[in-house]
Amino acid sequence: ALADEGLAKGPLIPPSKAASGEPMIAIDGVSKWYGAFQVLTDCTTRVSKGEVVVVCGPSGSGKSTLIKCVNALEPFQKGQISVDGTKVKDRSTNLPKLRSRVGMVFQHFELFPHLSITDNLTIAQRKVLGRSGEDAKRRGLDLLARVGLSAHAEKFPGQLSGGQQQRVAIARALAMNPVVMLFDEPTSALDPEMVGEVLDVMVELARDGMTMMVVTHEMGFARKVADRVIFMDRGEIVEDATKDDFFGQPRSPRAQQFLSKIL
Ligand code: ADP
Ligand code: MG
Numbered sequence: 001a002l003a004d005e006g007l008a009k010g011p012l013i014p015p016s017k018a019a020s021g022e023p024m025i026a027i028d029g030v031s032k033w034y035g036a037f038q039v040l041t042d043c044t045t046r047v048s049k050g051e052v053v054v055v056c057g058p059s060g061s062g063k064s065t066l067i068k069c070v071n072a073l074e075p076f077q078k079g080q081i082s083v084d085g086t087k088v089k090d091r092s093t094n095l096p097k098l099r100s101r102v103g104m105v106f107q108h109f110e111l112f113p114h115l116s117i118t119d120n121l122t123i124a125q126r127k128v129l130g131r132s133g134e135d136a137k138r139r140g141l142d143l144l145a146r147v148g149l150s151a152h153a154e155k156f157p158g159q160l161s162g163g164q165q166q167r168v169a170i171a172r173a174l175a176m177n178p179v180v181m182l183f184d185e186p187t188s189a190l191d192p193e194m195v196g197e198v199l200d201v202m203v204e205l206a207r208d209g210m211t212m213m214v215v216t217h218e219m220g221f222a223r224k225v226a227d228r229v230i231f232m233d234r235g236e237i238v239e240d241a242t243k244d245d246f247f248g249q250p251r252s253p254r255a256q257q258f259l260s261k262i263l
């Protein structure tokens with residue numbers, strides 16, 4: 001678990017404007033087109049502070065696109081998204097600052113291959129947040145301990161397993177003190193025996209109170225820690241339900257069909 005190698009010092013989750021239970025992510029009527037192709041249609045949902053929302057649905061349904069809109073990696077033509085009260089689509093919004101408050105972990109770990117694990121953990125803290133090398137290293141090593149990888153600080157990404165690299169990627173995102181964490185199929189590129197160790201880190205993070213939006217087909221994870229499940233199909237949110245309602249009595253036939261295939 002996260003605390004295997006000793007609890008890290010300092011707050012994991014920084015102060016936010018939102019109080020517990022208030023919306024940390026507000027997605028309002030978001031539509032997006034790639035040329036003539038509409039990839040998102042009128043998507044609306046809220047993620048409260050401390051809430052864990054799992055996003056699932058068939059391949060191509062717009063899950064990745066939706067979460068990329070949350071940290072402005074993708075523009076959208078209609079609607080609005082706010083993260084901790086800051087509008088994503090607003091001329092006055094400082095996008096680099098907003099992005100530094102939104103941690104993102106992708107399917108492919110995307111560590112810098114030519115940098116040591118320590119340097120991977122510290123480079124953005126120094127370059128984006130302006131932390132001193134010493135502060136960045138302390139924070140990075142704390143988080144490396146939280147994901148159980150203290151022994152690997154001086155190695156290079158290629159010397160770690162896929163599961164270990166993904167845990168470093170999570171630590172690297174956390175080092176930036178995000179108020180929310182977005183995950184896009186963080187375990188789907190891993191060998192099966194490595195899925196568990198990455199999900200364990202995510203479960204701990206959820207239990208520590210991190211606000212999380214997680215695209216995943218790992219329904220065991222959803223059952224364990226999700227507060228809500230969003231089901232997308234063809235660019236629409238067709239189901240947005242509590243975990244119990246989603247697994248117990250999905251409303252839409254499309255969600256029922258999806259669940260029957262993967263459970
Ligand atoms: P998911 O993550 O649910 O598999 P995506 O959000 O990746 O779905 O993609 C949704 C749809 O948008 C798919 O039909 C995909 O082909 C299309 N798409 C994704 N990225 C682009 C792009 N850059 N240009 C055009 N179409 C895209
Ligand atoms: Mg995707």
